[in-house]
Amino acid sequence: MDLVIRDARVVDGTGAPSYRADVGITDGRVAEIRREGDGPRPTGARTVDADGLALSPGFVDMHAHSDLALLRDPDHSAKAAQGITLEVLGQDGLSYAPADDRTLAEVRRSISGWNGDGSDIDFDWRTVGEYLDRLDRNFDGRGIAVNAAYLIPQGTVRMLAVGWDDRPATAAELTRMKELVDQGMAEGAVGMSSGLTYTPGMYANDAELTELCRVVAGHGGYYCPHHRSYGAGALAAYEEMVQLTRNAGCALHLAHATMNFGVNKGRAPDLLALLDDALASGADISLDTYPYTPGCTTLVAMLPSWAGEGGPESVLTRLADDATAERIRHHLEVVGSDGCHGVPIEWDTIEISGVGAPGLAGHVGRTVAESARLRGEAPWVTARRLLVEDRLGTTILQHVGHEENVRQIMRHRVHTGGSDGILQGEKPHPRAYGTFPQYLGRYVRELGILSLEECVAHLTSRPAARLRLPDRGRVHEGYRADLVLFDPATVAAGSTFDEPRTLPVGIPHVLIDGRFVIEDGRRTTHLAGRAVRGTGRRAPA
Numbered sequence: 001m002d003l004v005i006r007d008a009r010v011v012d013g014t015g016a017p018s019y020r021a022d023v024g025i026t027d028g029r030v031a032e033i034r035r036e037g038d039g040p041r042p043t044g045a046r047t048v049d050a051d052g053l054a055l056s057p058g059f060v061d062m063h064a065h066s067d068l069a070l071l072r073d074p075d076h077s078a079k080a081a082q083g084i085t086l087e088v089l090g091q092d093g094l095s096y097a098p099a100d101d102r103t104l105a106e107v108r109r110s111i112s113g114w115n116g117d118g119s120d121i122d123f124d125w126r127t128v129g130e131y132l133d134r135l136d137r138n139f140d141g142r143g144i145a146v147n148a149a150y151l152i153p154q155g156t157v158r159m160l161a162v163g164w165d166d167r168p169a170t171a172a173e174l175t176r177m178k179e180l181v182d183q184g185m186a187e188g189a190v191g192m193s194s195g196l197t198y199t200p201g202m203y204a205n206d207a208e209l210t211e212l213c214r215v216v217a218g219h220g221g222y223y224c225p226h227h228r229s230y231g232a233g234a235l236a237a238y239e240e241m242v243q244l245t246r247n248a249g250c251a252l253h254l255a256h257a258t259m260n261f262g263v264n265k266g267r268a269p270d271l272l273a274l275l276d277d278a279l280a281s282g283a284d285i286s287l288d289t290y291p292y293t294p295g296c297t298t299l300v301a302m303l304p305s306w307a308g309e310g311g312p313e314s315v316l317t318r319l320a321d322d323a324t325a326e327r328i329r330h331h332l333e334v335v336g337s338d339g340c341h342g343v344p345i346e347w348d349t350i351e352i353s354g355v356g357a358p359g360l361a362g363h364v365g366r367t368v369a370e371s372a373r374l375r376g377e378a379p380w381v382t383a384r385r386l387l388v389e390d391r392l393g394t395t396i397l398q399h400v401g402h403e404e405n406v407r408q409i410m411r412h413r414v415h416t417g418g419s420d421g422i423l424q425g426e427k428p429h430p431r432a433y434g435t436f437p438q439y440l441g442r443y444v445r446e447l448g449i450l451s452l453e454e455c456v457a458h459l460t461s462r463p464a465a466r467l468r469l470p471d472r473g474r475v476h477e478g479y480r481a482d483l484v485l486f487d488p489a490t491v492a493a494g495s496t497f498d499e500p501r502t503l504p505v506g507i508p509h510v511l512i513d514g515r516f517v518i519e520d521g522r523r524t525t526h527l528a529g530r531a532v533r534g535t536g537r538r539a540p541a
Contacts, residue, residue, distance in 0.1 A: 001024035001026050001031055002027070002044060002045055002046070003045070003046050003048065004022055004042050004044035004047045004048070005024075005047075005048050005050050005055055005483075006041070006051075007022065007036075008020070008021060008022070008023060008050035008054070008485065009050075009488075010033070010056075011055065011452060011456045011475075012057070012474055013457055013473050013474040013475060014461055015453050015454055018054065018452065018453055019036070020036040021033050021034055022034045023475065024042035025481045025514045028481055028514040028515070029478060029481055029514065030475060030477050030478065030479050031477065033475070048485075050485055053485045053487055053508070053509075054486055055475060055484070055485050056083075056456045056460060056484050056486070057461065057472065057473050057474055057475055057479075057482060057483060058083060058084065058085025058086065059082065059083045059085065059086075059459045060084070060086045060087075060088070060416070060459065060472075060473065061088065061421070061436075062253070062288040062418040063256055063288050063418030064087035064088055064091065064418070064420075064421060065089075065115060065421060065423065066089060066423065067096060067115055068096075069115070070087075070135065070148055071134070072120055072121060074144075074145060074527060075145065075523055076144075076146060077518075077523050078432055078433050080145050080510060080517050080523060081433075081504055082419075082435065082504055083437075083507050083510050084436060085147055085482040085484070085510065085529075086146060086147040086148070086532060087147070087148050088150075088467070089148050089151070090193055091151060091153075091193050091195075091224070092153075092194070092195035092255065093193050093194040093201035094110065094111050094114075094153050094156055095107070095150075095151075095193075096118075096125075096156070097125055097126065097128045097131035097184075098126065098127050098152075098157065098160065099160065100126060103156060103159045104123055104126075106159060106311055107156050107159065109311075109312045109392070110311070110312055110392075111298075112393045113298040113300075113394060113395040113424060114298070114424060115423075115424060116424055117393075127183065127184070127187060128152060128183070128184035128187045129184075129188060132150060132187065135148055135529075135530065135531040138527075143530050144527060144529040145517065145529050146512065146517070146529040147512065147529045148531055148532065149189075149190045149467055149532045149533075149534070150188070150189050150190065150531070151189060151192055151224055152181055152185065152189045153195075153201075154201050154212060155198060155199075155202075157177050157181060157212075158177065158200050158201055158203065160180060161173045161174075161180065162203075163311075164200045164308070164309055164310045164311040164314070165200075166309045167203065168208065169208055174208060174211060177208075177212060178212060182215050185215065185216060185218075186219065187533075188531065188534055189221065189534055190467050190532075190533075191251075191253070191534075192212060192216045193224045193225070193226070193255070194209065194223070194224070194225040194227075196226060197229070197339055197341065199309065200309075202228070202305050206240065206244050210247050210248045211248075213244065213245055213248035214248045214250065216248075217248055217249045220468060221534060222252065222253050223241075223253070224254075225241050225252075225254070225255060227241050227254070227255075228240065229338075229342050230260045230264075230341050231261040231263060231264065231342050231343040232261070232336060232341060232342030232343050234259050234260070234267075234271075235267070238254065238271055238274055242275075242278045246278070251285075252284065253285075253287065253288070253466055254285070254286070254288070255287075255288065256288060256290060256295075256420050257287035258401060258405060258406065259271055259409075260341070260402070260405075261341065261400045262400075263343065264405065265402050265404075265405075266404060267405065268402075271409065272409065275412065279414070286414040286415075286462065286463075287414060287415055287416065288416045288418030288463075289406065289415060289418065290417070290435050291417075291431075291435060291439050291442065292401070292406070292429070292430070292435075293399070293400075293401030293406060294398060294429065295397070295400065295420075296395065296422050296428070297395070297398065298392070298393075298394065298395055298396065299350070299383065299386060299387060299392075299395070302337065302339045302340045302350075302396075303315070303328055303331075303332070303339045304328065304331040304332070304335075304339055305337075305338050307324075307328050316387075316388060316392065319384055325384055332344070333345055346400075347368040347369040347379035348367050349398055349399040349400050350368045350369075350383075350397075351397040352365070352366055352371065352386070352396060353365075353396055353397050353426070353428055354394070354395040354424050354427065354428065355390050355393065355394050355425070355426070357389055357393070359389070360386060361426065363382075364427055368382055395422060395425045407443075407447075410443065411449060414462070415462070416463040416466065417436060419431050419432060419435035421435065427497070428501070429500065430493065430500040433501055433504070434493030434504060435493075436504075437486075437491050437507065438492075439455055439458075439459065440455060440486065440488070440491045440492075441506070442492070444488075445489070452488055467532070468535065481514035482511065483509075484507065484509070484510050485510075486506055486507045487506040490505060490506035491504065491506030492506055511528075512526075512528035517529075
């Protein structure tokens with residue numbers, strides 16, 4: 001063998017009881033698993049003593065925002081150190097392929113708060129296939145830090161075909177969008193995402209989304225919506241996505257599934273009952289969550305959808321006009337904008353986590369309400385100033401979640417893990433650096449919400465099945481050696497809201513294709529990650 005991991009507690013990803021074994025690796029795959037007492041032990045060119053450690057498949061981050069981070073950062077310890085060996089990019093309906101020159105400039109501007117403005121990136125791709133190829137040949141052909149799969153972003157597709165207008169697509173525009181989705185799936189995307197509280201994707205009606213989902217289903221992919229409300233209309237929004245995908249014959253994966261805001265306190269059972277009924281009648285549904293209560297997005301995302309029509313420059317023009325800005329304030333504070341999930345905004349729940357303009361750094365770590373009090377002005381005045389002076393680049397944490405909802409949803413049988421990790425900003429959400437060890441440390445060891453075997457299945461084999469990856473997600477002979485060695489007694493997220501960029505503890509080794517990307521707790525120089533492409537094949541009629 002190239003490598004033998006000796007005396008590990010194998011948590012194989014299936015949910016079955018763990019067992020003690022030696023695991024041999026050759027040519028990037030698990031070549032032999034020899035349980036304790038089952039004959040001669042494998043030998044190898046190198047041996048790692050794993051006594052006291054659990055060996056599991058590599059973790060799959062089903063909701064990642066590393067679309068540019070993987071291209072600019074060969075280290076990427078934020079994810080690699082957590083044991084993540086595969087990230088799913090292209091989330092929330094907004095990413096960088098497919099695109100043309102106009103759309104690329106618009107999307108770079110609109111999600112600079114998620115990924116930076118991209119001024120350090122050579123955007124030498126336009127199609128999904130070219131983006132995936134770029135991942136593979138990045139850093140002089142050495143690849144990327146961890147593996148990556150890609151979802152076609154429906155909002156970007158709408159930008160290309162329709163623009164930023166709040167109106168139904170014409171027949172010709174819908175045909176163009178279907179062609180773009182078909183091409184992206186054929187080139188290796190695993191599905192399609194939407195951000196239905198983000199412009200311009202939110203302007204699509206159900207008929208349009210259904211037609212696009214039919215194309216995705218034809219390739220065996222799945223639809224991953226950030227649906228229309230996590231607040232006042234949350235349950236109806238979930239039901240809309242379930243019905244839409246059933247009409248389209250498409251698998252559904254619910255992004256960062258939760259029930260937020262005061263109106264949804266204690267309502268997780270309502271969501272789970274909806275999902276159970278759909279699953280019992282044959283629906284193909286999964287979901288992901290992060291194990292924290294606050295959310296994270298951009299401040300501009302809170303605005304009503306009509307304020308976003310026309311794109312970023314139109315938003316700034318509206319904010320500069322006093323009468324229009326007052327109308328925006330009224331929708332935010334009194335009506336409850338669709339950008340804020342139909343709930344009137346509470347400025348003391350909106351914490352500034354990052355800014356693009358250095359002169360605004362003093363706001364970071366404070367809520368909008370706190371910053372307003374220090375300035376002696378109304379919260380909307382402060383928020384408007386931030387939006388304008390930061391050119392819409394401000395990121396926020398939104399403290400509107402409920403712990404009991406988080407715990408109940410993570411126990412569901414179709415649950416998977418996703419960090420929704422935004423790596424930009426001075427004080428990003430700690431989930432970007434801590435989601436997977438937080439599951440293992442807090443929710444398994446400390447709280448007992450899940451057993452170790454159950455939790456590992458949630459983070460490995462379940463997402464691999466959703467992605468239709470036949471040789472990942474389990475510790476099994478013949479499977480790829482994407483593996484994590486961690487100490488169940490000490491594994492924990494180091495990141496906190498005060499120190500969000502602290503790496504986890506208790507994860508000494510991480511391997512991708514049998515190569516150490518984390519060894520003895522330190523990042524190696526290996527770039528073992530590659531683009532993981534969908535099959536690109538149409539499902540049988």
